[in-house]
Amino acid sequence: MDETPAWMQTEARTPVDLQVDRPHGARVYDFLLGGKTNYAADREQAEKVLASVPAAAASARENRAFIHRAARHLVAEAGIRQFLDIGTGIPTSPNLHEVAQDVYPSARVVYADNDPIVLTHSRALHTTTPEGVTAYIEADATDPVSILESPALRETLDLTEPVAITLCLLLHWLPEGYDAYGMVRTLLDAVPSGSALVVTHVTKDFDERAGGIEEDFEDTGSTVRTRTKAEVGRFFEGLEFVEPGLTAPQRWRPGPAEVEAGDRDALRDQDIPIWAGVALKPAV
Numbered sequence: 001m002d003e004t005p006a007w008m009q010t011e012a013r014t015p016v017d018l019q020v021d022r023p024h025g026a027r028v029y030d031f032l033l034g035g036k037t038n039y040a041a042d043r044e045q046a047e048k049v050l051a052s053v054p055a056a057a058a059s060a061r062e063n064r065a066f067i068h069r070a071a072r073h074l075v076a077e078a079g080i081r082q083f084l085d086i087g088t089g090i091p092t093s094p095n096l097h098e099v100a101q102d103v104y105p106s107a108r109v110v111y112a113d114n115d116p117i118v119l120t121h122s123r124a125l126h127t128t129t130p131e132g133v134t135a136y137i138e139a140d141a142t143d144p145v146s147i148l149e150s151p152a153l154r155e156t157l158d159l160t161e162p163v164a165i166t167l168c169l170l171l172h173w174l175p176e177g178y179d180a181y182g183m184v185r186t187l188l189d190a191v192p193s194g195s196a197l198v199v200t201h202v203t204k205d206f207d208e209r210a211g212g213i214e215e216d217f218e219d220t221g222s223t224v225r226t227r228t229k230a231e232v233g234r235f236f237e238g239l240e241f242v243e244p245g246l247t248a249p250q251r252w253r254p255g256p257a258e259v260e261a262g263d264r265d266a267l268r269d270q271d272i273p274i275w276a277g278v279a280l281k282p283a284v
Helices: 025-032 039-052 056-076 096-103 116-125 144-149 151-156 180-189 206-217 229-236 256-262
Strands: 083-085 108-113 135-137 164-168 196-200 275-281
Touching: 025 056, 025 116, 056 083, 056 096, 056 164, 056 196, 056 275, 083 256, 096 108, 108 151, 116 135, 116 256, 135 151, 144 180, 164 180, 180 229, 196 229, 229 275
Parallel strands: 083 108, 083 164, 108 135, 164 196
Antiparallel strands: 196 275
16 A cells, blocks of 8 residues: 555646746746746846836745745744645745754644646655655635645644744735635634734835736736735734744845845835744634
8 A cells, every 4th residue: 555645646647838938926936036937028027027016026036935934933943843835836935845854853844835837846845854844735715625635735733733824925915805814813713823824915005106016917807906004914814923024025034144135224124025924823
């Protein structure tokens, strides 16, 4: 009997059309991060985004740096050993599992995405430490129950122990009219006290020009919806913010080396049109 976990088992798959002639949001983000998993159409789209928001590349880097700091904090300070990352995107290294497992080698991470292009890249690029587990599942963020009930998730994560749910630069992509707040509440209801929610979200609060992102992606068939600080704060209702609360990503606990290397004091909030926050689920 094959005892290999289901997510590790190989099976014949229909080849995926990577649609390299069309821009893809995850690959555009990869390009802005300086990654290599992108094509000419993605780079052309990235240039349009940069024309609307000149700090888009800096924003992508600061968002990624925030995720790294948040993961390190949650593992080292909050004692969280499990992560559920929804809307993972292209796994530009270092990714979440690499950071978490660097602090705690046995950390367990599940990535979820509904995009076959992203999953194809994930199968090729995701790795894990010998002690830990990294799994990926094909699931839609708009159907959180399917994520929570996935056999791969159940084999990888223990939902009776704290889990960090990361929704970074995801929520503004959800379809118009969809109850994003209800989706987040469903996920949080499934995890115990001591779990965490990590969110980053595009906003026009700092600079109205950030609204150009909505128009830039409209032609690609993707919907982007910016939210205000109050609207992003609603995702954290009932949770306890980790200081400094909901803020620009570059202002969330930058380490001394990052401040020196990145000169974050020179980055104004309006340069990075993103709200970022980490909060813990309190005991009932």
